[in-house]
Amino acid sequence: MAxxxxxRPATRSRGIPExxxxxLPLYLRALTALSERSVPTVSSEELxxxxxVNSAKLRKDFSYLGSYGTRGVGYDVExxxxxxxxxxxxxxxxxxxxxxxxxxxxxxxxxxGFASRGFRVAALIDADPAMAGKPVAGMPVxxxxxxxxxxxxxxxxxxxxxxxxxxAQQVCERLVAAGVTSILNFAPTVxxxxxxxxxxxxxxxIELQILAFHEQRKAGEEAATEAALAAAAERExxxxxxxxxxxxxxxxxxxxVPAVMPA
Amino acid sequence: MAxxxxxRPATRSRGIPExxxxxLPLYLRALTALSERSVPTVSSEELxxxxxVNSAKLRKDFSYLGSYGTRGVGYDVExxxxxxxxxxxxxxxxxxxxxxxxxxxxxxxxxxGFASRGFRVAALIDADPAMAGKPVAGMPVxxxxxxxxxxxxxxxxxxxxxxxxxxAQQVCERLVAAGVTSILNFAPTVxxxxxxxxxxxxxxxIELQILAFHEQRKAGEEAATEAALAAAAERExxxxxxxxxxxxxxxxxxxxVPAVMPA
DNA sequence: CAGTGTGAACCGATTCACAGCG
DNA sequence: CGCTGTGAATCGGTTCACACTG
Numbered sequence: 001m002a003x004x005x006x007x008r009p010a011t012r013s014r015g016i017p018e019x020x021x022x023x024l025p026l027y028l029r030a031l032t033a034l035s036e037r038s039v040p041t042v043s044s045e046e047l048x049x050x051x052x053v054n055s056a057k058l059r060k061d062f063s064y065l066g067s068y069g070t071r072g073v074g075y076d077v078e079x080x081x082x083x084x085x086x087x088x089x090x091x092x093x094x095x096x097x098x099x100x101x102x103x104x105x106x107x108x109x110x111x112x113g114f115a116s117r118g119f120r121v122a123a124l125i126d127a128d129p130a131m132a133g134k135p136v137a138g139m140p141v142x143x144x145x146x147x148x149x150x151x152x153x154x155x156x157x158x159x160x161x162x163x164x165x166x167x168a169q170q171v172c173e174r175l176v177a178a179g180v181t182s183i184l185n186f187a188p189t190v191x192x193x194x195x196x197x198x199x200x201x202x203x204x205x206i207e208l209q210i211l212a213f214h215e216q217r218k219a220g221e222e223a224a225t226e227a228a229l230a231a232a233a234e235r236e237x238x239x240x241x242x243x244x245x246x247x248x249x250x251x252x253x254x255x256x257v258p259a260v261m262p263a
Numbered sequence: 264m265a266x267x268x269x270x271r272p273a274t275r276s277r278g279i280p281e282x283x284x285x286x287l288p289l290y291l292r293a294l295t296a297l298s299e300r301s302v303p304t305v306s307s308e309e310l311x312x313x314x315x316v317n318s319a320k321l322r323k324d325f326s327y328l329g330s331y332g333t334r335g336v337g338y339d340v341e342x343x344x345x346x347x348x349x350x351x352x353x354x355x356x357x358x359x360x361x362x363x364x365x366x367x368x369x370x371x372x373x374x375x376g377f378a379s380r381g382f383r384v385a386a387l388i389d390a391d392p393a394m395a396g397k398p399v400a401g402m403p404v405x406x407x408x409x410x411x412x413x414x415x416x417x418x419x420x421x422x423x424x425x426x427x428x429x430x431a432q433q434v435c436e437r438l439v440a441a442g443v444t445s446i447l448n449f450a451p452t453v454x455x456x457x458x459x460x461x462x463x464x465x466x467x468x469i470e471l472q473i474l475a476f477h478e479q480r481k482a483g484e485e486a487a488t489e490a491a492l493a494a495a496a497e498r499e500x501x502x503x504x505x506x507x508x509x510x511x512x513x514x515x516x517x518x519x520v521p522a523v524m525p526a
Numbered sequence: 527c528a529g530t531g532t533g534a535a536c537c538g539a540t541t542c543a544c545a546g547c548g
Numbered sequence: 549c550g551c552t553g554t555g556a557a558t559c560g561g562t563t564c565a566c567a568c569t570g
Binding site for chain 3: 549550551552553554555556557558559560561562563564565566567568569570
């Protein structure tokens with residue numbers, strides 16, 4: 001977006017591909033499980049299966065971190081847990097604030113997965129005065145008036161936004177102004193931030209929509225062969241979408257075909 | 264990945280790239296907002312900004328759907344809303360079940376974004392008998408004994424798993440056996456499913472870890488200019504030095520880091 | 527002539543396949 | 549011999565730049 005140019009050029013040497021970074025937490029989770037079962041070593045094949053990727057990819061990923069394996073043997077679980085943790089910066093403590101303590105915010109506050117990694121929920125913040133003081137996940141909700149102070153006092157650099165969409169941009173701006181440089185956004189809206197601030201977004205309904213797309217196609221596959229031909233014809237601009245090679249069948253136990261859009 | 268094999272070979276005409284599919288919901292959201300403001304047309308530039316992508320990508324994406332724009336003018340908002348909705352399969356009704364009504368499950372049940380798209384929460388299911396009958400989001404929680412019947416009765420093909428990690432695989436198997444073919448998994452575990460079943464996963468802590476990685480690097484950047492030089496030198500076996508955020512060491516002969524492991 | 531639609535160049539990520547090493 | 553580590557091939561996605569059109 002306009003925010004463009006985060007300019008990732010710098011320091012080329014530090015080149016761990018983004019796609020690899022995104023998988024490190026996955027490996028870490030699998031390794032942690034192995035570690036808990038006191039498994040001493042794993043092969044790339046085993047670990048890959050546990051993490052849900054293929055082994056070539058895993059080996060390539062690890063090769064960006066260094067040569068941490070032993071040929072003919074595999075990887076030392078504990079050692080790798082440490083290396084990946086360090087690489088991800090999880091050996092240090094990251095205080096985070098969660099803004100917007102509705103259902104989702106509360107779920108996040110209670111989510112064990114944060115604490116178990118290096119994350120510490122430093123504060124729960126909500127704009128509703130009625131929420132103030134109410135305990136959520138064993139911690140009192142604080143009013144958003146306190147936001148700047150909390151961030152500054154705790155040295156928070158990561159903020160989680162779980163507010164309604166309408167409030168998100170404003171909250172974002174306050175967070176950034178107060179010193180936050182990484183934001184995890186659950187609000188279904190595009191945040192604009194200055195350069196140097198990272199935003200990751202999770203949109204629950206987007207995931208479902210992607211599933212629906214594939215689901216729809218699966219349904220269509222039953223009548224696929226002919227649909228294919230229809231699809232070709234469909235390419236016309238015919239405003240009155242009579243065509244629609246996209247069979248909207250829903251298979252299902254009761255196998256009924258819902259109305260296919262009045263068009 | 265394991266889920267492989269849906270085999271999307273032929274039907275060249277219907278080939279919408281996965282990356283494009285993943286952005287369609289984003290466009291749809293931006294378009295819906297425009298539609299609500301009664302904006303009749305948008306240019307690729309405007310819409311791209313609203314959706315948080317660049318315009319070339321947007322135009323390319325749309326070109327996979329067909330030629331729905333008007334040169335020199337832009338895109339008709341309403342028309343595009345309809346086309347994208349149809350492409351995503353949102354013009355039909357998708358009953359979904361949510362399994363695991365803890366904090367997160369409740370948040371999902373209450374999440375407006377589902378209903379506003381084509382999704383209808385057909386049932387909330389939990390294994391805890393104490394939950395049974397309790398109303399969440401205006402709907403009684405049902406016991407998991409009912410799972411198979413519910414799915415079958417409602418023709419559910421999409422399931423959402425919001426259980427603890429330990430229960431997820433089993434729930435998944437029951438869903439699949441009962442006829443579900445798309446799963447959105449919030450449990451921090453890798454699900455294995457038979458061919459033909461789609462799984463998408465959302466892991467809240469993974470997103471935070473990715474942010475932490477970048478955050479860490481930002482911190483290092485303050486001393487970056489010199490770090491860059493150091494990085495060059497680093498190519499060497501180098502001393503097993505500081506845990507200065509940088510350092511992608513080739514593991515030296517043994518060069519084992521003194522286990523500073525946080526146990 | 528503004529703005530879409532798209533071939534072609536580019537770039538990053540994945541996969542292959544095997545050399546290298548314990 | 550088994551398994552890692554990695555160059556080379558491949559693939560998919562993004563970006564560029566411009567021909568084309570309403």
